[in-house]
Amino acid sequence: MPTTASPAHALTDVTASDSTLRRFLHGLPGVDAVGLEARAASLGTRSIKTTAKAYAIDLAISMVDLTTLEGADTPGKVRALGAKAVHPDPTDRTTPATAAVCVYPDMVAAAKEAVAGSTVKVASVATAFPAGRAALSVKLADVRDAVAAGADEIDMVIDRGAFLAGDYLKVYDEIVAVKEACGTSSRLKVIFETGELSTYDNIRRASWLGMLAGADFIKTSTGKVAVNATPANTLLMLEAVRDFRAATGVQIGVKPAGGIRTTKDAIKFLVLVNETVGEDWLDNHWFRFGASSLLNDLLMQRQKLATGRYSGPDYVTVD
Numbered sequence: 001m002p003t004t005a006s007p008a009h010a011l012t013d014v015t016a017s018d019s020t021l022r023r024f025l026h027g028l029p030g031v032d033a034v035g036l037e038a039r040a041a042s043l044g045t046r047s048i049k050t051t052a053k054a055y056a057i058d059l060a061i062s063m064v065d066l067t068t069l070e071g072a073d074t075p076g077k078v079r080a081l082g083a084k085a086v087h088p089d090p091t092d093r094t095t096p097a098t099a100a101v102c103v104y105p106d107m108v109a110a111a112k113e114a115v116a117g118s119t120v121k122v123a124s125v126a127t128a129f130p131a132g133r134a135a136l137s138v139k140l141a142d143v144r145d146a147v148a149a150g151a152d153e154i155d156m157v158i159d160r161g162a163f164l165a166g167d168y169l170k171v172y173d174e175i176v177a178v179k180e181a182c183g184t185s186s187r188l189k190v191i192f193e194t195g196e197l198s199t200y201d202n203i204r205r206a207s208w209l210g211m212l213a214g215a216d217f218i219k220t221s222t223g224k225v226a227v228n229a230t231p232a233n234t235l236l237m238l239e240a241v242r243d244f245r246a247a248t249g250v251q252i253g254v255k256p257a258g259g260i261r262t263t264k265d266a267i268k269f270l271v272l273v274n275e276t277v278g279e280d281w282l283d284n285h286w287f288r289f290g291a292s293s294l295l296n297d298l299l300m301q302r303q304k305l306a307t308g309r310y311s312g313p314d315y316v317t318v319d
Helices: 017-024 031-043 052-061 075-086 105-115 137-146 160-164 169-180 200-212 231-248 263-276 294-307
Strands: 064-067 099-102 119-126 153-157 189-193 218-220 254-255 289-292
Touching: 017 169, 017 200, 031 200, 031 263, 052 064, 052 218, 052 263, 052 289, 052 294, 064 075, 064 294, 075 099, 075 105, 075 160, 099 105, 099 153, 099 294, 105 119, 105 137, 137 169, 153 160, 153 169, 160 169, 169 189, 169 200, 200 218, 200 231, 218 231, 231 254, 231 263
Parallel strands: 064 099, 064 289, 099 119, 119 153, 153 189, 189 218, 218 254
Antiparallel strands: none
């Protein structure tokens, strides 16, 4: 049975120094961009039949991190979002709950109250999200505040400037420190902001760097830049977690976030998961969608399958 993430694994020696870490990351195989994009596009054309589609929709709903990360967020909005996460379709209690509600640290308490007694987790962005431009002490205080408020999961952003400058050990050490600040009660998702990493080779290196440092999940994006989750960058990260488990026995989750808005999009990503890493990852403990509008489309498509009619957006609750 795969284990959860821990820095103490078979590849610990590669993080012993800046030079060994750099040598390892730059020794990873280069990414064939054309081949990667062609495979992602090919998998996206798979046909899903009615029974499988109904299963896929419910699975996708159960994998959503229902997210609000706006400056205008209020406790009332967060409580409403939490209620929707617990019962996405109040008219049909067979609808699965979402995986989590994702909020800013100061909204964690309101979210915890809203989902109390359910299976829904509370995730909190931290580490000076979304830019990550703050001193490490500030980032760790951000994490500790969220954990103290009851966050089950922490979504941190890496220092993209340090990564792009080649200061891999600094990025590694920050992830390790944040993981420690999470304690034993909160899982850690590490956000790369793939749209700012420029190349697929950098995304592969960031994936391995995050996993080596103890990430429980690796996550594409903040949803705050122009390019967020894509089938190609998610496929690349899925290949990385597959290869990492083969090398270490440690299983890591994957979370594409930003830009996934329709049921058709979500199902394409589920096909990527099934074909790349297999059934072990087809569970919300190991795969998530970071989304705000996706859930409504999933609910409308679910209602259509059940009734034969397309109800439209007026028949789902507004986020």
